[in-house]
Amino acid sequence: MRGAWPLLLAACATTPAVAPAHSDTAGLSDARACPTVAPKFALDSNAAGLWGKKVEQICIVGASDDTATHLLKTVISRQGSPLDEQAVRTDVQLLFVQVVLEDVVAVVEPLSDSAGVRLLYVVKEYPRFTELSVAGNKSVGEDVVRSAIELGLPANPVVMRAALDEVKQSYASIGFANTRVDYSLEPLKPGQVRLKLEIAEGSRFTVGKIRFDGAKVVKDAELRKALRSEVGSPFTEELAERDAMALNSVLYDHGLVQSNVSVGPANELAQGNGAVELVFKIKEGDVFKIGKLKLTGFDLGPEKDVFKALETKSKAVFSRSAVSHDIERLKHLASQKGATVEVLPLTEINPKERTIDLTFSLEKQPDQKIQF
Amino acid sequence: MRFSALVLAVLPLLAWAEPKVADRIVATVNLHAITRSALAARLKPLGALDEQKKKELEKGTLNEMIEELLIADDAARLHLETSDADVERAVQDVASQNKLSVEELWKAAKEQGFEKEEYREMLRQKLTELRWFQYRTASQSRPDAGDIGQWMAAQRDALIAKLKQDAVIEVRQ
Numbered sequence: 143m144r145g146a147w148p149l150l151l152a153a154c155a156t157t158p159a160v161a162p163a164h165s166d167t168a169g170l171s172d173a174r175a176c177p178t179v180a181p182k183f184a185l186d187s188n189a190a191g192l193w194g195k196k197v198e199q200i201c202i203v204g205a206s207d208d209t210a211t212h213l214l215k216t217v218i219s220r221q222g223s224p225l226d227e228q229a230v231r232t233d234v235q236l237l238f239v240q241v242v243l244e245d246v247v248a249v250v251e252p253l254s255d256s257a258g259v260r261l262l263y264v265v266k267e268y269p270r271f272t273e274l275s276v277a278g279n280k281s282v283g284e285d286v287v288r289s290a291i292e293l294g295l296p297a298n299p300v301v302m303r304a305a306l307d308e309v310k311q312s313y314a315s316i317g318f319a320n321t322r323v324d325y326s327l328e329p330l331k332p333g334q335v336r337l338k339l340e341i342a343e344g345s346r347f348t349v350g351k352i353r354f355d356g357a358k359v360v361k362d363a364e365l366r367k368a369l370r371s372e373v374g375s376p377f378t379e380e381l382a383e384r385d386a387m388a389l390n391s392v393l394y395d396h397g398l399v400q401s402n403v404s405v406g407p408a409n410e411l412a413q414g415n416g417a418v419e420l421v422f423k424i425k426e427g428d429v430f431k432i433g434k435l436k437l438t439g440f441d442l443g444p445e446k447d448v449f450k451a452l453e454t455k456s457k458a459v460f461s462r463s464a465v466s467h468d469i470e471r472l473k474h475l476a477s478q479k480g481a482t483v484e485v486l487p488l489t490e491i492n493p494k495e496r497t498i499d500l501t502f503s504l505e506k507q508p509d510q511k512i513q514f
Numbered sequence: 515m516r517f518s519a520l521v522l523a524v525l526p527l528l529a530w531a532e533p534k535v536a537d538r539i540v541a542t543v544n545l546h547a548i549t550r551s552a553l554a555a556r557l558k559p560l561g562a563l564d565e566q567k568k569k570e571l572e573k574g575t576l577n578e579m580i581e582e583l584l585i586a587d588d589a590a591r592l593h594l595e596t597s598d599a600d601v602e603r604a605v606q607d608v609a610s611q612n613k614l615s616v617e618e619l620w621k622a623a624k625e626q627g628f629e630k631e632e633y634r635e636m637l638r639q640k641l642t643e644l645r646w647f648q649y650r651t652a653s654q655s656r657p658d659a660g661d662i663g664q665w666m667a668a669q670r671d672a673l674i675a676k677l678k679q680d681a682v683i684e685v686r687q
Contacts, residue, residue, distance in 0.1 A: 181533045183532065183533040183534065183535055184532075184535070185538065187533075187534045187535050188534060188536075189534040189535065189536040192536070227536070227537075230536045230551070231537050231549050231551045231552055234537050234539060234547060235546070235547050238539060238545070238546075238547035239545045239546065239547070241545065245539060246538070246547070247535060247538040247539075248535065248536040248537040248538065249533045249535055249536065250533065250534050250535075250536045251533040252531050252533075254531065261536070262533070299682040299684075300544050300682050303682060
């Protein structure tokens with residue numbers, strides 16, 4: 143989570159929740175003072191008759207000094223401009239996305255000494271969690287949990303969820319697949335809370351056995367080579383998903399272009415001690431071969447000669463890796479002719495014939511000139 | 515009597531001088547805010563409605579907007595973007611499918627309460643959603659026979675339910 147909330151947080155130190163209002167001083171002189179508290183307004187009122195009136199002043203009411211100063215910089219409504227519905231809507235959205243605000247209400251106040259209006263953004267800040275307490279951790283040290291939580295951030299539920307996910311991720315990476323982290327907030331002083339984490343670690347799982355369910359064309363030994371999970375290593379869902387994707391790539395290199403690999407539920411083995419069987423469910427489908435092979439676009443010379451240099455051959459089993467290598471080969475051949483090309487592999491699948499027509503489309507790129 | 519009449523005459527002026535809400539948040543989806551005016555803008559093409567019907571439509575439209583934001587967030591995570599050129603192509607496609615020139619399409623859209631930019635953004639959102647759906651269901655086997663529309667609706671519902679489960683959503687009064 144560290145560094146994940148760059149918009150405003152870096153600039154906002156922990157500050158008191160209630161502070162005077164701040165005004166936009168851009169453009170015009172700012173003789174009027176902004177109200178320090180929000181005026182009374184009916185939440186269901188609307189400013190229908192006030193659109194187009196000149197905005198004499200823009201104020202942020204209800205935020206701390208530092209926050210308000212930065213929030214004012216984000217609004218697009220301008221002092222001296224007509225009050226615009228779309229601009230006010232954008233302002234409310236921009237203010238909320240800054241993470242630090244729980245609520246934003248745009249209020250328009252007609253001025254008694256002018257035909258213009260004052261535009262107020264009445265905001266409510268989230269408190270910030272400045273202290274942390276951790277309970278329930280046994281297998282992971284408190285320092286590890288603390289390193290996943292950055293103090294001083296606003297207690298926005300989105301921020302909180304990201305923080306808890308970081309803690310869960312720390313557990314998942316060592317095999318705790320079902321760790322639950324609950325939290326509560328304890329008020330400290332205005333604008334500050336203590337974040338109290340309650341961790342239920344759950345069981346730790348290790349990979350006890352690996353099985354490929356449904357593989358026929360590709361042998362187990364080749365599939366196993368593509369895995370990062372291994373017997374005895376911590377079981378993590380993330381790694382299992384990554385392994386499923388790696389297995390799909392292997393199948394694609396054997397012409398199995400309609401294949402699908404998913405991770406089955408990790409069932410605990412009879413031996414106990416958290417050992418699970420990792421099952422990859424494989425749907426291979428048919429083996430596809432290369433049908434027609436073509437080159438279009440930039441001329442690399444006689445097709446026959448170019449095809450000889452390629453790994454992909456007509457009537458051979460389709461391989462995605464071979465196509466990737468050939469893209470690089472074609473770029474290299476073009477560069478030997480002094481050209482830079484982009485190569486796009488265009489495929490047409492013929493399910494009946496179980497073939498894939500492949501066209502390498504070579505698009506010459508403009509010469510890159512260095513300007514001084 | 516004269517005093518009362520004077521007070522009554524001034525009251526509307528005082529009411530005019532009261533602060534009014536220009537906009538406020540009616541729902542949040544992660545870090546996005548859906549505002550009252552954005553919701554009203556979506557309902558505008560439907561014209562005048564009775565209070566009961568309006569409430570029902572507001573609820574349904576707000577849910578649609580929440581789902582759109584969830585999809586937009588997920589599409590952004592997957593780097594599924596819709597370029598301006600894609601939107602322009604879609605504008606021309608819609609026009610030609612309706613046997614209209616692009617200018618005539620803008621006129622028709624305006625009559626239905628859509629500004630050009632709103633209409634473009636709506637198309638962009640629909641195109642992104644289509645890409646997102648194709649990406650998210652790429653590994654699913656589609657039914658050979660039967661109602662593909664029903665299958666798509668069920669898949670979409672399941673995907674949205676998962677996104678909702680992982681999101682922070684708050685609907686405010």
